[in-house]
Amino acid sequence: MSAPITGSRSAAPAIPGAIPWRVVIPPVLAAALMLAVLGPGAALVITDVLIMVLFASSLNLLMIYGGMVSFGHAAYFGLGAYGLALPVAKLGLPVWAALALGPLAAALGALVFGALCVRLSHIYFAMLTLACAEITYTVLFQAYAFTGGDTGITKFMAPRLGLDPRLYGLVVLAVVCVCLALLWRLVNSPLGLAIRVVGEEPHRAAALGYNPRTVQLVAFMFAGLLAGVAGTLFSVYHGNAFPDYAGLGFTIDALVMVVIGGLHSFGGGVYGAVIYTVLKTFVSRYVDEWELVVGVILLAVVLASPRGCAGALARIGAMLRNKSS
Amino acid sequence: MIAVQIVNGLMEGMMLFLIASGLTLIFGITRIVNFAHGSFYMLGAFLTYQFSPYLLPGTVGGFVLSVLAAALCMMLLGMLFELLVLRRIYGSDDLMQLIITVALVLVIRDAVRMIWGRNDVVVSMPEGLSGALQIGGSFFPVFQLAIFGAGVLVLAVMVMVIRFTRAGILLRAATDDRGMVALLGINQSLIFTGVFAVGSFLAGLAGGLAAPFGNINYLLDTTVIVTAFIVVVIGGLGNLYGALAAALAVGVLKGLGVLFFPRLSMVLIFLIMAGVLIVRSLGREAVGK
Numbered sequence: 081m082s083a084p085i086t087g088s089r090s091a092a093p094a095i096p097g098a099i100p101w102r103v104v105i106p107p108v109l110a111a112a113l114m115l116a117v118l119g120p121g122a123a124l125v126i127t128d129v130l131i132m133v134l135f136a137s138s139l140n141l142l143m144i145y146g147g148m149v150s151f152g153h154a155a156y157f158g159l160g161a162y163g164l165a166l167p168v169a170k171l172g173l174p175v176w177a178a179l180a181l182g183p184l185a186a187a188l189g190a191l192v193f194g195a196l197c198v199r200l201s202h203i204y205f206a207m208l209t210l211a212c213a214e215i216t217y218t219v220l221f222q223a224y225a226f227t228g229g230d231t232g233i234t235k236f237m238a239p240r241l242g243l244d245p246r247l248y249g250l251v252v253l254a255v256v257c258v259c260l261a262l263l264w265r266l267v268n269s270p271l272g273l274a275i276r277v278v279g280e281e282p283h284r285a286a287a288l289g290y291n292p293r294t295v296q297l298v299a300f301m302f303a304g305l306l307a308g309v310a311g312t313l314f315s316v317y318h319g320n321a322f323p324d325y326a327g328l329g330f331t332i333d334a335l336v337m338v339v340i341g342g343l344h345s346f347g348g349g350v351y352g353a354v355i356y357t358v359l360k361t362f363v364s365r366y367v368d369e370w371e372l373v374v375g376v377i378l379l380a381v382v383l384a385s386p387r388g389c390a391g392a393l394a395r396i397g398a399m400l401r402n403k404s405s
Numbered sequence: 406m407i408a409v410q411i412v413n414g415l416m417e418g419m420m421l422f423l424i425a426s427g428l429t430l431i432f433g434i435t436r437i438v439n440f441a442h443g444s445f446y447m448l449g450a451f452l453t454y455q456f457s458p459y460l461l462p463g464t465v466g467g468f469v470l471s472v473l474a475a476a477l478c479m480m481l482l483g484m485l486f487e488l489l490v491l492r493r494i495y496g497s498d499d500l501m502q503l504i505i506t507v508a509l510v511l512v513i514r515d516a517v518r519m520i521w522g523r524n525d526v527v528v529s530m531p532e533g534l535s536g537a538l539q540i541g542g543s544f545f546p547v548f549q550l551a552i553f554g555a556g557v558l559v560l561a562v563m564v565m566v567i568r569f570t571r572a573g574i575l576l577r578a579a580t581d582d583r584g585m586v587a588l589l590g591i592n593q594s595l596i597f598t599g600v601f602a603v604g605s606f607l608a609g610l611a612g613g614l615a616a617p618f619g620n621i622n623y624l625l626d627t628t629v630i631v632t633a634f635i636v637v638v639i640g641g642l643g644n645l646y647g648a649l650a651a652a653l654a655v656g657v658l659k660g661l662g663v664l665f666f667p668r669l670s671m672v673l674i675f676l677i678m679a680g681v682l683i684v685r686s687l688g689r690e691a692v693g694k
Contacts, residue, residue: 149500196679199686203438203499207638208682214631215675222669328627332507339504369519375511382505383493 097268099261103347108257115249123245125361127252131313132353134256135330136337137263138306140349143338145267146299147279148198151206152213153334155193156186156304158326160311162220162227165321169236170226179312186308187301189216194300198293201282213331220323232322239319252313259306260350266302267346275299336374340381345394409543410660416549418656419556420615424629425636425648426563427607433580433643434600436499437491440506443630444513445483445605449475449612450621451521454528468531472613476606483605487598495597510626517623525620534617552614559610560649567645576600580643635678 111130115123139153163185167173173181193212200208220227227233240248266272278285278295285292315321324330333356341352356374364370428442452475453468460474461467486509494501534551537544567573579586579596587593612625636655640647655674662670 143500149503151503196683199683203642204638204682204686206438206503207634208679210631210634211638211675211678211682215672215679218671218675222672328631332511335504335507339500369515371511372515372519375508375515378504378508378511379490382501382508383490 097265099264108253111253112250115246115253120245123249125358127245127249127317128361129354129357130249130252130256131310131317132333132337132357133350134259134313135307135310136334136341136353136356137260137346137349138303138310139334140338140341140346141263141267141275141306142299142303144344144346144348145272145276145279146296146303148296148300149206150197150209150303150331151335152193152209152211152216152331153303153307154328154330155209155213155216155326156190156307157311157314157330157334158216158220158321158323159186159189159304160308161315161321161325162233163308164312164315165233165236166227169233175237175241175316179316182312182315183305183308186311187305190301190304190308191297194297194304198296198300210328210331213326213328217323217326217328220326227323230323232320234320237316237319240317248317252317255309255313259309263302263306264346271295271298336378340377342394407661407664408541409545410664411657412543412545413549414657414660415653416553416656417659418653419553420611421632421636421656422649422652423556423559423607423611423614424633425640425652426559426645427604427611428633429637429640429643429645429648430576430600430607431604432637433645434576434583435491435495435597437502437506438634439604440503440630441486441509441513442604442608442633443626443628444510445479445608446612446615446629447517447621447623447625448482448513449479449609450528450616450625451517451526451612452478452609453613453616454521454526454621457528463529463532465531465533468534468617472610472616475613476609479609479612480602480606483608484598484602486605487601491601492594492597510630514623514626521623523623525622527620528616530617548617552618555614559607563645572599635674638678639681 111126115126118126135153135157138156139150142148142150142153160182163182164175164178167178167181168175193209197205197208197212221229223229243251267275274285274290274295275298277288278290278292282292285295311325314325337352337356338349339352340355341348341350359373359377360370363373367373424442424446427445428439431437431439431442449472453471456471456474457468460470490505490509491502494505530548534548537546538550539545567576575586575591575596579593579600583593586596612629632655636651637648639655640649640651655677658674658677659670662673666673
């Protein structure tokens with residue numbers, strides 16, 4: 081219990097700072113092409129996947145780079161949704177003006193909760209983030225007069241701003257790409273290196289002159305901001321906001337994505353979100369017991385390959401490279 | 406009115422203690438935060454529902470028998486889980502251990518939904534325990550008093566075992582210093598399996614005892630586990646007596662909260678937990694231990 085929760089075996093891969101275009105461009109083009117060519121139904125699924133990619137990547141930043149396992153990341157997703165929905169529904173703000181308020185609300189929430197949470201580490205950090213998320217959820221759920229309780233806020237705007245699903249999918253794709261590029265820049269900046277060193281070796285980081293709490297708080301806030309963007313996109317996508325968006329269910333979804341995607345890599349959140357969301361969409365068409373399936377997959381992944389799918393891909397890649405050289 | 410709520414709160418607190426005691430015991434020894442503890446509680450309730458028509462239905466003895474049978478089933482399940490799954494990951498990241506218990510939560514929840522459906526099931530109250538007792542000017546339901554008594558009984562047994570038996574001595578030693586116990590040549594994995602079995606037994610017992618008290622459905626697991634976490638954290642992770650005090654305090658607070666600020670009683674309890682965590686951390690260094 082002396083090392084941070086994931087940092088015990090040295091975490092994130094060593095990467096040069098440039099964006100690896102060769103890895104990035106094909107999937108982005110493929111997504112854009114699928115959005116343009118396939119029907120609206122497929123576009124809805126792809127949009128869902130893209131939003132989850134952003135959500136999972138924001139948690140990935142915290143867990144893999146910051147060494148902080150949050151058990152309440154959905155709080156910021158929910159704040160992103162309510163930050164949009166409440167001003168529009170209650171104050172009559174136009175939607176375009178409220179779009180920035182969602183992520184802002186999430187970042188503010190992350191600043192306040194994060195300031196408390198980064199005082200703790202390990203399991204205590206996880207518990208406190210869980211408590212913060214449950215407070216958020218309970219307030220959203222029980223402040224019936226203001227938030228509508230469990231009936232949520234609906235009909236305050238046309239889903240997807242009234243856009244065609246394909247067009248909205250492209251918008252989401254663009255936003256997610258920009259956010260991931262920012263995230264990439266962050267983790268490869270000096271600040272990102274500070275986040276990593278604090279995640280792996282807090283004492284050494286402190287000896288180097290970093291204030292671990294400040295660095296962690298910045299990471300927490302940035303992760304909250306990105307989760308808020310995802311929440312806002314999600315709220316626009318459905319044209320509603322429910323307390324469940326801040327609930328344990330979404331938190332566990334994100335955790336599962338990061339874990340099956342693979343710990344210790346930037347792409348982990350991306351792979352995990354794609355695999356998880358696609359699988360969920362198709363499996364739940366045929367069987368009701370989606371959670372059972374997830375549980376079994378998780379057990380298998382954790383017992384068989386603790387580094388998840390990204391780890392498996394990296395291993396395969398290394399094998400191929402060895403063969404060719 | 407306030408007195409009634411306080412008594413009600415104490416009884417709910419005793420229920421909470423039964424749940425939290427298993428969780429905190431397991432954490433104290435294995436350092437595993439068992440998210441599936443709430444699922445074991447839920448399964449205990451469902452199994453009690455399943456058993457009670459066959460075991461002297463309607464009588465107190467039958468009820469006790471079905472609760473014990475359910476708790477024993479949970480004990481077996483907990484042991485199996487420990488032996489087959491947890492044993493393979495004791496050395497790995499804390500995160501992996503959390504995730505794997507979360508996986509069990511998902512599996513159990515869907516299994517319960519497949520077997521018993523989405524609707525609430527109801528365990529009828531045994532005849533001898535329904536009705537109310539008049540003390541002073543207020544009425545107290547007999548069933549709740551009985552639950553309180555059962556809680557005290559379990560507590561007494563636990564204290565006796567921990568204080569006076571070899572198993573209890575090993576338990577205390579392992580909570581203090583696992584490595585030292587292993588060095589003394591004591592089979593550590595036996596302790597781990599044992600404590601997991603006992604913890605799961607307690608979860609099943611609590612679920613079974615609480616079964617006639619409210620509706621039982623497949624969503625019970627998360628509500629229970631979150632409240633149990635709060636109790637365990639406030640009492641200090643791994644601290645049995647702390648959990649007792651915290652459980653009673655949280656129970657009373659919930660009881661009084663319903664009276665004064667029904668909407669926000671849960672928020673208040675979360676705030677207390679956050680406060681306890683932060684105050685504890687003030688004494689420590691910013692990072693590390």
